[in-house]
Amino acid sequence: MKKIHQPSWIGDEVEIGEGTRIQAFAFIPNGVTIGKDVFIGPHVCFTNDPNLICKGKDYWKKTLVEKGAKIGANSSILAGITIGENATIGMGSVVLKDVPANEVWGGNPAKFLKRKGKWAIIGLGFISGRHIKSIYEIGDELILTCDNDPSKGATFLDWREMMKDERWKEITHIAVCAPNYLHFEMCKAMEDKIVLCEKPLALSSGDVKKLNARYEELKR
Numbered sequence: 001m002k003k004i005h006q007p008s009w010i011g012d013e014v015e016i017g018e019g020t021r022i023q024a025f026a027f028i029p030n031g032v033t034i035g036k037d038v039f040i041g042p043h044v045c046f047t048n049d050p051n052l053i054c055k056g057k058d059y060w061k062k063t064l065v066e067k068g069a070k071i072g073a074n075s076s077i078l079a080g081i082t083i084g085e086n087a088t089i090g091m092g093s094v095v096l097k098d099v100p101a102n103e104v105w106g107g108n109p110a111k112f113l114k115r116k117g118k119w120a121i122i123g124l125g126f127i128s129g130r131h132i133k134s135i136y137e138i139g140d141e142l143i144l145t146c147d148n149d150p151s152k153g154a155t156f157l158d159w160r161e162m163m164k165d166e167r168w169k170e171i172t173h174i175a176v177c178a179p180n181y182l183h184f185e186m187c188k189a190m191e192d193k194i195v196l197c198e199k200p201l202a203l204s205s206g207d208v209k210k211l212n213a214r215y216e217e218l219k220r
């Protein structure tokens with residue numbers, strides 16, 4: 001299903017993939033192709049002719065928005081651009097260059113802001129549902145999960161096994177939702193990643209001191 005809020009102006013030859021949502025006041029002329037599960041914010045303006053005054057169909061350039069891309073409100077996209085799979089364009093951007101997959105770009109002219117986070121979650125208890133929702137809301141990706149209870153359906157039962165997986169290398173962020181007594185050990189083992197702990201990171205002042213010392217060492 002596609003959801004197109006009105007008023008929007010969409011050319012009769014524009015292809016729009018399934019699951020795509022287009023907010024009100026979008027301008028999408030012929031020459032633009034939009035893939036599946038794309039989000040187009042309100043007042044997004046595509047162009048099909050890079051010349052200021054339209055010279056006609058012969059001068060049009062094709063624009064492509066690939067699967068899963070998101071375009072923030074009030075952005076303008078120059079004709080001939082490709083916005084890659086799962087890329088995000090911040091609101092109010094003026095996009096003049098191709099945007100690679102999985103990158104976040106923004107500004108005028110739009111520039112690289114960051115690469116999307118790839119997450120692992122350790123502990124699939126009650127609170128993990130909120131983490132998963134937030135990961136998708138900010139446009140990041142959940143790659144690995146771990147829980148020692150097999151009924152939770154995680155990709156791994158043991159977090160140390162998870163760290164041996166080929167995909168571990170690409171993980172940038174970890175949400176630790178495991179019992180408190182494991183936090184210190186886990187965070188120490190994952191010091192090359194961004195680790196978010198939902199509860200205390202250390203249970204004793206001794207561990208806090210060790211963590212601070214390690215932090216100072218890593219800064220150097």
Ligand SMILES: CC(C)(COP(=O)(O)OP(=O)(O)OC[C@H]1O[C@@H](n2cnc3c(N)ncnc32)[C@H](O)[C@@H]1OP(=O)(O)O)[C@@H](O)C(=O)NCCC(=O)NCCS
Binds near residue numbers: 071072093
């Ligand atoms: C791009 C966006 C998704 C980034 O959100 P985020 O992941 O929370 O990122 P942050 O707010 O931490 O910003 C990261 C950096 O990008 C910059 N940035 C964020 N949005 C930007 C934008 N639209 N244009 C230019 N720079 C932007 C921030 O200033 C920050 O820079 P800094 O590291 O130098 O301080 C968000 O800012 C945005 O534009 N959302 C679109 C909202 C929208 O249009 N919704 C439509 C539905 S109504």
